[in-house]
């Protein structure tokens with residue numbers, strides 16, 4: 001193969017595999033996109049659940065705190081003590097504070113048992129009035145470190161939410177205390193995240209949830225002695241978790257190896273870093289060590305609206321593995337289908353190429369062969385015509401294609417038009433048989449020519465779908481054959497039938513007579529009289545001229561159905577079918593007289609000659625023509641014996657060899 005050809009071949013061979021690879025890549029990209037979208041939606045759903053659960057948990061505790069405020073703070077006794085705390089001087093304040101402490105200590109203990117972390121009364125100037133967890137410490141201003149308290153006292157509106165603090169960060173519910181338009185200060189119910197977590201646990205069973213706080217609301221804010229209660233979170237060094245002694249949440253994170261591995265992965269995940277830096281929510285599906293997880297980072301802000309940290313939740317999600325398995329399954333099946341299609345396409349293309357090659361080879365062969373070729377469909381319409389057929393018939397391939405070719409070219413045995421349905425060649429192939437024969441075709445120029453026709457049926461699934469037809473113009477061959485036949489059956493000198501042909505046809509006639517059982521046919525046997533003398537006297541050529549003269553005479557005086565033949569030498573035979581002995585006799589006489597009265601002109605000579613004729617009839621009882629000839633010969637012998645130039649016959653009923661001469665009619 002030449003380099004250019006090789007390159008084209010390789011290119012062709014590579015197209016389908018490349019397309020298949022592109023198809024698989026596309027399929028993979030499509031399935032991967034869908035899979036990512038599906039798993040992202042799962043994660044977003046999880047994040048949305050976390051968000052709703054978180055809001056629900058915070059609100060539930062807000063309602064609880066409101067109930068506590070109504071039930072325990074707005075009692076006359078407590079309000080009266082608060083009024084006193086606002087009115088008494090500094091010396092008397094500890095007494096009032098002590099009373100307030102004792103008044104609410106049972107409530108505080110009860111609420112602590114329910115999860116409350118702090119109960120804290122503040123003055124209207126946002127100074128600490130009474131910390132139930134450290135009653136001995138009071139009077140300090142918390143306006144700076146606790147903006148929520150300041151907000152509640154300034155706006156005289158309940159404030160709730162997450163907030164840092166000098167002791168511990170937590171969820172605060174702060175209510176201003178206003179009685180008869182007099183502002184006594186505020187009270188704060190403070191909860192650890194643990195309480196929020198408890199609700200989240202209930203609302204999101206199966207999830208691991210942790211609070212991770214920023215430095216600003218933890219170590220930057222708390223008293224120095226509390227700083228060691230925070231340690232860096234496994235997720236990001238900027239996020240801290242509470243010590244397990246303070247909150248059980250941090251401990252829970254490290255509980256399982258899977259959770260540790262997950263945190264490790266998350267800590268390296270760029271999306272996690274991005275979300276933490278931006279303080280935005282994040283929903284993430286992850287598969288680690290064959291386990292699926294949904295992870296959500298829910299950004300929380302403190303009461304002042306500052307970034308405070310994240311609630312980080314994750315749950316095992318086997319549905320991620322199922323989705324991945326399903327995606328891989330679809331990819332495998334899809335890829336397999338693409339490969340199968342590619343294989344089939346490759347085969348198909350290869351077959352088409354081979355078919356094209358075969359077709360062009362076949363075309364080259366059929367176009368170069370001398371035989372005419374035409375292919376027909378089941379209805380006899382031409383579907384293909386080769387160049388030789390086109391040349392021989394004088395039609396272009398386009399003119400014949402789609403035509404009932406039989407009607408145009410097929411002339412049955414020189415007869416009138418024969419309908420296609422009766423065409424033996426067409427019918428043979430229709431019956432799934434081959435046909436071979438000499439047929440007559442007619443060209444566009446009306447030239448009739450004999451054609452050797454060979455037809456084979458085209459069969460598909462046992463059904464005839466057309467035929468392949470080969471033909472050869474045998475005009476010349478037929479002429480040669482006719483010539484040979486003519487030579488083999490004709491006397492070269494006279495052009496009459498030779499003895500062989502004469503006997504053959506005479507045998508047929510005898511058979512006919514035998515079939516119809518009556519002797520209506522007559523045979524004449526002629527012999528020139530003293531012919532030897534002519535030869536001797538004028539030469540052999542003169543003798544030939546006499547023989548030719550006689551042949552012409554016979555030709556002119558016989559009917560078309562009569563047969564004259566040269567039996568040998570100067571002996572001639574004439575078969576007169578359907579001719580009685582009387583009719584034969586009259587003809588014989590006429591011939592005899594004609595010859596006698598027409599001498600042969602030869603080189604200025606006029607050579608007179610006569611002939612003797614023996615006559616007999618063909619009988620049903622004759623075993624062969626030899627018997628008839630024998631009788632005719634006997635009659636001829638009689639004619640010679642009788643003086644020549646005469647006709648003699650043996651009566652029809654008279655058997656040969658009786659030597660009895662018939663009466664002249």
Ligand SMILES: Nc1nc2c(ncn2[C@@H]2O[C@H](COP(=O)(O)OP(=O)(O)OP(=O)(O)O)[C@@H](O)[C@H]2O)c(=O)[nH]1
Nearest residue numbers: 527528529530531532533535540541543544569570
């Ligand atoms: N020129 C010529 N002579 C032929 C041909 N065939 C046979 N002969 C001659 O025909 C002659 C026949 O002579 P014979 O058999 O003696 O008979 P005949 O002379 O006709 O005498 P009768 O038949 O008894 O009247 C012979 O001399 C043959 O040579 C031929 O083709 N051409």
